[in-house]
Every structure is written in C-alpha cells, then in structure tokens.
Amino acid sequence: MNPDNSGMVKKKNIQVAGTEPADLSASAYHIPVLLQECIDALAIRPDGVYVDCTFGGGGHSRAILEKLGPEGRLVAFDQDADAKQNLPADDRVLFVPQNFRYLQRFLRLHKINGVDGVLADLGVSSHQFDEAERGFSIRFDADLDMRMDQRSELTAKEILASYAEQQLHKLFEQYGEVTNARTLARTIVAARGKMPMQTISQFKAVVQPVVKGNPNKYFAQVFQALRIEVNDELGALKEMLQQLPAVLHPGGRAAIITFHSLEDRIVKNYFKKGVFEEVEDQNPFENKEVKLELKVVGKKPVLPTEKEMKMNPRSRSAKLRVAEKIETK
Structure with missing residues (x-):
C-alpha cells in the first residue's frame, strides 16, 4: 500500500518502501548531533510531512515524531541496511532504504507531492565507525x-x-x-x-x-x-540540495548538518546563491541571474554547545545550516 497525502495509513507496523515490515528493535547506534537545534530550526507543524534523509539511529526522527500529531508524517531515508533495526513502532513512518540523492523520486513514488521540512545529518554514524x-x-x-x-x-x-x-x-x-x-x-x-x-x-x-x-x-x-x-558523498549531497526547492512547500525548511569544510561550503553556497562554486561566473560577459528559491535562516551556522561537545566529542566539527523555501507572491 502506497501512502498519499489524503490521510494516514492505518497499520500498526512500519512501512518500508520495497521491503517487508521490519523486525523492530531499539539499539544504541548513534548520538544525534544538535538535536534540539534541529527541531527548533524545522519549526515543526503537528500535521506536517517531514523527511529525515539520514535516519541512522533514529534520534532525530524520534524527536520529530514527538512534535507531530496523529496526522503528521515522517519519511526516513537511509542507504545503510543496519539502520532498519532502529525503526520505531509508529505507523506515521515510511522508511525508504535508499540514498537521499533519490529524495524526489521516492516521494513521488509514494504520492507525496510536497513536504514541510527536510533534515540531513551528513556525518558517518557512530555505529559505522565502531563496526x-x-x-x-x-x-x-x-x-x-x-x-x-x-x-x-x-x-x-x-x-x-x-x-x-x-x-x-x-x-x-x-x-x-x-x-x-x-x-x-x-x-x-x-x-x-x-x-x-x-x-x-x-x-x-x-x-x-x-x-x-x-x-x-x-x-x-x-x-x-x-x-x-x-x-560519492559530495555528488549525492549536491543532487539532494538541488531537489529541495521542488519538494519543499512554501515556508518549508531544510536543516543540514555538515562535518567538514567541503560539505559545508557546498551547503552554504547553495543556500545563499542557489549554485555550487564549480559553476560560478564562468563567463564575465554573461549575466546569468540565478532565481533564488531558498532563503538562509540565521546569519551564521549553528554550532554545538560546550556541553554537547564534552558529552559527544564527535559533534565538535558539526555545523547546522538552515534555509526556507521562499513563498512566491
């Protein structure tokens, strides 16, 4: 059964796109970085539809679900098969076992025409490092x-x-x-x-x-x-970013956590200029204006607190950047 925007799918197990329902279990897998900051940035509506592009241990997803009401929806992407073991027993969740570079394709496949927020934590999970x-x-x-x-x-x-x-x-x-x-x-x-x-x-x-x-x-x-x-982490990131204007509802937000300068530069440039640095100003005699569809939220990236860095040293290099889909007049 494919979910659509007309209502909830009344099943008491997780929907996994292209697979059988998961054998659900919780496990210590990954400490979510900048958790409260992400939730605040997404400005979650109880009846909204949200995407966690990097489900991992499910920490960010569970925090989103706590803010959602009965009509809310969460689509969780993760290409790592191990992440499936962390799915919560919640029929508001659709799990897609794919790379987030296929974001728009799988939203369309499941008849989701737009979402209110997209979250991506680009770091390698603690589980992946520790295995x-x-x-x-x-x-x-x-x-x-x-x-x-x-x-x-x-x-x-x-x-x-x-x-x-x-x-x-x-x-x-x-x-x-x-x-x-x-x-x-x-x-x-x-x-x-x-x-x-x-x-x-x-x-x-x-x-x-x-x-x-x-x-x-x-x-x-x-x-x-x-x-x-x-x-192909940077290629996948660019493909996902380019899909954000098409998948976000006007006023919807994207919250992206980066962990090194290469990722951060890509996210910063796209949110601010709508382009990646590799394609900027190729011909000084051409005046190609990029129509901006996203606007940056906040003057600077959000960084982890001293307390978080002490509790989770892997958060030290994290930066959260947020953008909002511009409402067309």
Missing part, C-alpha cells in the same frame, strides 16, 4: 571497504588497486586535504602488485614511510578522502 568490519575507522584492522550501502560495488581497496596516480592525487588533495597527496598517490601506485593493500593494516604499512605530522590525523584525512569517493 570494525565496515572498514571506516583507523582504530581497527579490517578489509578496506567503507561502503555505506553494501549493495554498491566500489570499495576503498578497489580504488587503491585501480585508480591512476593522477586520480588518487586529486581525491586525496581535494577530499582529504592531504598535504603530500602527490607523494602518497605515487607511493600507492608504486607498491601495487608488490605489497598487499587489502586491509587497513596492510595499507598503513605501505604508506607509513610518507606519513606527515600526526599519524592519526594524517590517516583520518586519507580515510575521509577514500570514504567520500567510495560513497
């Missing part, structure tokens, strides 16, 4: 995987084995801001076929001679670059 076999964390030894969606084919070890030196140089420089990206890329290519690079420990051993500065910080930057490439 050693997922290969996200430098703290463990495991296969170099890093896929958020296990249905995807591209893994970190595939990138290390197949990308040309120039490609590796570019991704480490752009996505990880690695200071010696060129040297790192050259070292990886030179070692291929001679030394194994299937696991985290094997990879560390190969590149250890070229590590600069604090090893933990260095590998964190390298792993960030690989993770972004494996999951």
Whole structure:
C-alpha cells in the first residue's frame, strides 16, 4: 500500500518502501548531533510531512515524531541496511532504504507531492565507525571497504588497486586535504602488485614511510578522502540540495548538518546563491541571474554547545545550516 497525502495509513507496523515490515528493535547506534537545534530550526507543524534523509539511529526522527500529531508524517531515508533495526513502532513512518540523492523520486513514488521540512545529518554514524568490519575507522584492522550501502560495488581497496596516480592525487588533495597527496598517490601506485593493500593494516604499512605530522590525523584525512569517493558523498549531497526547492512547500525548511569544510561550503553556497562554486561566473560577459528559491535562516551556522561537545566529542566539527523555501507572491 502506497501512502498519499489524503490521510494516514492505518497499520500498526512500519512501512518500508520495497521491503517487508521490519523486525523492530531499539539499539544504541548513534548520538544525534544538535538535536534540539534541529527541531527548533524545522519549526515543526503537528500535521506536517517531514523527511529525515539520514535516519541512522533514529534520534532525530524520534524527536520529530514527538512534535507531530496523529496526522503528521515522517519519511526516513537511509542507504545503510543496519539502520532498519532502529525503526520505531509508529505507523506515521515510511522508511525508504535508499540514498537521499533519490529524495524526489521516492516521494513521488509514494504520492507525496510536497513536504514541510527536510533534515540531513551528513556525518558517518557512530555505529559505522565502531563496526570494525565496515572498514571506516583507523582504530581497527579490517578489509578496506567503507561502503555505506553494501549493495554498491566500489570499495576503498578497489580504488587503491585501480585508480591512476593522477586520480588518487586529486581525491586525496581535494577530499582529504592531504598535504603530500602527490607523494602518497605515487607511493600507492608504486607498491601495487608488490605489497598487499587489502586491509587497513596492510595499507598503513605501505604508506607509513610518507606519513606527515600526526599519524592519526594524517590517516583520518586519507580515510575521509577514500570514504567520500567510495560513497560519492559530495555528488549525492549536491543532487539532494538541488531537489529541495521542488519538494519543499512554501515556508518549508531544510536543516543540514555538515562535518567538514567541503560539505559545508557546498551547503552554504547553495543556500545563499542557489549554485555550487564549480559553476560560478564562468563567463564575465554573461549575466546569468540565478532565481533564488531558498532563503538562509540565521546569519551564521549553528554550532554545538560546550556541553554537547564534552558529552559527544564527535559533534565538535558539526555545523547546522538552515534555509526556507521562499513563498512566491
């Protein structure tokens, strides 16, 4: 049964798009960042329709549901199959096990013509970092995987084995801001076929001679670059942002939490200018005005409090930016 905007679907289990109802269970999975700030920013209407683009542990979603009345709706996206275990037993929820880059497609599929708010927490969940076999964390030894969606084919070890030196140089420089990206890329290519690079420990051993500065910080930057490439994180973010004007009702809000400068720059530029920096002012003799459909809410991004950063150190780099769909006259 596909839900639509005419009323609630009266079922006492979760609707999962394209799957059978989930076996529901709660688990400690991820501490939601800037929780109250997100809820305040969304200005939730009890009868509204809201989207959590990154369901994860469900912390943000449960807070939204607490503000919704019986006629309210929540659509929760998450490409990680593990997130499904955290679904609450609430028939106001529709779970979509897909990347949020398909936001508009799945809203249309379920006959949802517009929503009142969209939330996205772009950070990797604590669960993903803490599951050693997922290969996200430098703290463990495991296969170099890093896929958020296990249905995807591209893994970190595939990138290390197949990308040309120039490609590796570019991704480490752009996505990880690695200071010696060129040297790192050259070292990886030179070692291929001679030394194994299937696991985290094997990879560390190969590149250890070229590590600069604090090893933990260095590998964190390298792993960030690989993770972004494996999951096409910036491409997915741009696609989702471009769909916001079409899916939001006038006056509806988008609240996006970023965790590094690459994401934050994309969100900031799109909310403020309606474009991404890569396509700005290509020809100085052309005057192409972008019709803004979103307006920024708040002069500066919202940052976590000292209390939150002490309780949840992973929130330290978080920034919340909010935009509102402009009401046309």
